[in-house]
Amino acid sequence: MPAQVITITSGKGGVGKTTAVANIAVALASEGAKVVCIDGDIGLRNLDVILGLENRIVYDIVDVIEGRCRLRQAMIRDKKLPELYLIPAAQTRDKNAVSPSDMNRLIKDLRNDFDFVLIDSPAGIERGFKNAIAPADRVLVVTNPEISAVRDADRVIGILEAEEKGPGALIINRLNPALVKNHDMLSAEDVLDLLAVELIGIVPEDENVIIGSNRGAPVAFDPKSRAGQAFRNIAKRLRGEKVPFLDLDNTGGFWQRLQRLAGRK
């Protein structure tokens, strides 16, 4: 079966696109899928760092497109997962080095050899974003539960609809259940109410995400992390499994949970 090409985008910067790509890729590959991630953020590459593959880069995506190397030479194999590959972005060029049809050609060569192609889109709605969504079969829109991020996600979903890429599926990242409870943060329901699209994952705020990114070991490797679990669930949903959403409300200790179960609040 040819690969599913999935682009992860957001509009606003800093909401966790690259982290989401790295973690979903790790989760998919841990379950035995053949995965290649492409860093579409040319000029500001990050995905290699988060995957811990920075020091292995020899060739990058612009080298492939401009014919300085073969596609296979630019693909870096992950340290732990033999079925996970990265095609890094060029750091010394800009978005205009690549066009949407370059991306389509590149992806066409990958489709038959992989189960999933994940594309990390840059922030914004300009050239880099257009490049990243051009080959996509499916688009995941990452947002945070805050008004500015949701407004930008709305704009991106509007563009996806206009370009007939489907409305996209939503990942709500960095939700803090305690803040939501005190009405200091938008809830997942508030976000969905406005955006009215399919939800594919809610990722709780978790400091292990930052620690993992800095170590080059995405949190999806960590069986105890709740954010890691949320990303693993997204990966399962991408493979067509039905997985219930995490109950993010059990922030209290064992006794509190027991009391809640007993209905004593």
Add this chain to the structure above:
Amino acid sequence: MNETNSLIQIKGLRDGLLVSLDDAPWETQRVALLEQVDTQLGFFQGARLALDVASQVLHVNDLVDLRDQLSERGIFLWAVISESPTTEKTAQLLGLATRISKPRPEEGRKFAVEDLGEETAMLLHRTIRSGTRIEFAGHVVVLGDVNPGAEIISEGNILVWGRLRGMVHAGAKGNRSAVICALELSPTQLRIADEVSAALRPQQNPRPELVRINKDGKLQAELWAPG
């Protein structure tokens, strides 16, 4: 000049180029335009291009393809001008301008109240999302929500069968009897003719409301009841 090129007229504007096409088949014209661009790439590169497509009916794919092909040649397509409402709608949904010079808000005052001759309306059966700007010379009916960051500018009435949270401007050319209705009214801003109102206080229990200009010349919301 060979035959294909005579289909295309290119004019310089203050802020870019205006390419006018005629009613020959779209495919022929598209190819002709790209051919022309390729032969004079140095001239076109980096240009802002507005396209007048006369009465061609174009769909999303047509415009997206052309925009991407132009963008690969370093040309930025920013506007599509058309006599066809379908094409105009497509262009607006893609975020392209549909007029070369934007009318300034003051201009609205100069127009006398105009009879909307044929009472045409545009029906939008979708959520109007942030960044979308819909402009129409008749009434606008939305079956869906209008989200914050979206704009609808209509010369007639605006009816939203859903939640209105963006900016809408009814009677944009000065029709002070235009109205705005929505099932739930919590807009960023409302305008009717040249009256502007900042966000109305959101209702505790949202109800269908209708906004019109009252006797004192201010915008006023009331229950939107049948009849």
